[in-house]
Amino acid sequence: MPEVHDVLIIGGGVNGCGIARDAAGRGLSVFLCEMHDLASGTSSWSTKLIHGGLRYLEYYEFRLVREALIEREVIWKIAPHLVAPLRFVLPHHKGLRPAWLLRLGLFLYDHLGGRKKLPPTRTLDLTTDAAGKPLKPDLYRRGFEYSDCRVDDARLVVLNARDAANKGADIRTRTKAVSAVRDAEGWTLTIENLDTGARSEVRGKTLVNAAGPWVADVLTGTLRANSRAKVRLVQGSHIVTRRIFDHDRAYIFQNADGRIIFAIPYEDEFTLIGTTDRDYDGDPANVRATDEEISYLCAAASEYFVKPIAPSDVVWTYSGVRPLYDDGASEAKAATRDYVFELDDNGAPLLSIFGGKITTYRRLSEEALEKLQRWLPASSEEKEGWTGREPLPGGEFPMEGRVALADELRRDFPFLSVRQAARYARSYGLKARDFLKDAKSAADLGRDFGAGFTEAEARYLMRSEWARDADDMLWRRSKLGLHLDTTQRAALADWIVSERATTAR
Incomplete structure (x- = not known):
């Protein structure tokens, strides 16, 4: 008979991995399956922000905004390598929201969520401030500057999974949930290894459907369960250009259609612009930015x-x-970003998750386990809230310590470039030492595939972070795909095939 887990989880995005980490840290037995790579769906295609959601105040989403504002500094504290403060410039656009309304919204934003370390809002004279230089001077003369945070979204997911595994969770990628049977004692989940085609069964007392855009498909197809809640699929697209401005602040722009877009410094050399909001119909795996969306974002920023x-x-x-x-x-832009649970307790419990934001994933995880608590060991309730106190792997340093860590890495490994050390600090934190180890020179790290991405780092990602191919490494574990050319990316892909063959022998 297979082991009976306390919690089975379908979906390796931020919600599934967040629940796995929280549950494993409470001493629960956890199994998670993801049919592709971790964070391969919605969780790696965000605007890369930990933010309260200023525009949600217009839709009276005060509970969601307050919770998200509180979570900003909590997540910064537990992941100081992945999260960093970012100042946002909001130019006043005559004819759209009046200045008094912007000031009121920013006052609420400053005081609604327990801000402690992030600096408050201030008014800007865009005719003299450096933030006004890239903007049209005849149209934008006054603005406001406020605080939120940026985040490496996919790495946040991976490190939640890594910590869950460190605490005993069984994390399976490239593993699809094929079917499930519920009985009086729990669930029997049939899973398929998509690399080998082999099928097996796992047992669990409770089952969490955290499949993201596939939540409804899993409910009606895999689990053959009924659902009262409905999912609304909304497409959000982003564009990346060469760097548009020199300073390190971001912009939030209002549009005449009521939407907002961000323009954010990205990967040192680029600017990230997004996002769109449009209803989507089709397989989420096939979503692509359309020509219409690209033109829309270009036109909105050009205003x-x-x-x-x-x-x-x-x-x-x-x-x-x-x-x-x-x-x-x-309208898609007005649909709630709050999360909703649907608990089917007609027998062994099935908890399905609709909605949610990266910023609130940790609180969502806590509430999910609260929903399931009566089927779980009572002792697990004693550790509620632990995920807001203990850092994610590599984050065991002060919130403002990322620059100091990069300096330490260069001191201990003087062959690292300034840019390489900074990337290691913001991606791995203290865990960078796991693959740098006793290296005395750059040659000790093996081949450099480009942009400082070496064999040593690639092996670490394969060994410790479930990376299997070049896309996993270059577009989710990092965004180095922006910096490597086609030849370099192909060379890495070939090396991975060779390395996996060697390891399999």
Whole structure:
């Protein structure tokens, strides 16, 4: 008979991995399966922000905004390598939201969520401040600056999975949930290894459907369960251009259609612009930024920047599908970003998750386990809240300590470039030492595939972070795909095949 786990989880995005970490840290037996790579769906295609969601105040989502504002500094504290403060510039656009309304919203934003370390809002004279230089001077003369945080979204997911595994969770990638049977004692889940085609069964007392955009497909197909809740799939696309401005602040722009877009410094050399909001119908795996969306984002940014942005300036695009709870909102931009649980306790419990934001994943995880608590050992309740106190792997240093850590890495490994040390600090934190170890020179790290990405780092990702191919490494564990050319990416892919063959012998 297979082991009976306390919690079975379908889905390796931020919610599934967050629940796995929380549950494993409470001493529960956890199994998680993900049919592709960790964070291969919605969780790696966000705007890369830990934020309260300033625009949600217009839709009276005060509970969600407050929770998200509180979580900003909590997540910064537990992941100081992945999260960093970012100042946002909001130019006043005559004819759209009046200045008094912007000030009121920012006052609430500053005081609603227990801000402690992040600096408060201030008013800007864009005719003299450096933030005004890239903007059209005749149109944008006054603005406001406020705080939120940036995050490496996919790495946040992976490190939640890594910590869950460190605490005993069984994390299986490239493993699809094929079917499930419920009986009085729990669930029997049939899974398939998509690399080998081999099938097996796992047992669990409870089952969590955290499949993101596939939540409804898993409910009706894999689990053959009924659902009262409905999911609304909303596509959000982003574009990346060469760096548009020199300073290190981001912009939030209002549009005449009521939407907002961000323009954010990205990967040192680039600017990230997004996002769109449009209903999506189809397989979420096939979502792509459309020509219409690319043109829309270029036009929206060009309303503000002196130098117009054309589709020909775009060097990369990405798109994701948000699995929002269908609250009947008439427009995609107005659909709630709050999370909703559906608990089916007609026998062994099935908990399905609709909606949610990266910023609130940790609180969502806590509430999910609260929903399942009566089927779990009572002792697990004693560790509630632990995920907000203990750092994620590599994050065992002060919140403001990322720059100091990069300096330490260069001191201990003087062959590292400034840029390489900074990337290691913000991606791995203290865990960078796991693959640097006793290296005395760059040659000790093996071949450099480009942008400082070496064999030593690639082996670490394969060994410790479930990376299997070049896409896993270059687009989820990092964004180095932006910095490597086609030949370099192909060389890495060939090396991975060779390395896996060698390891398999």
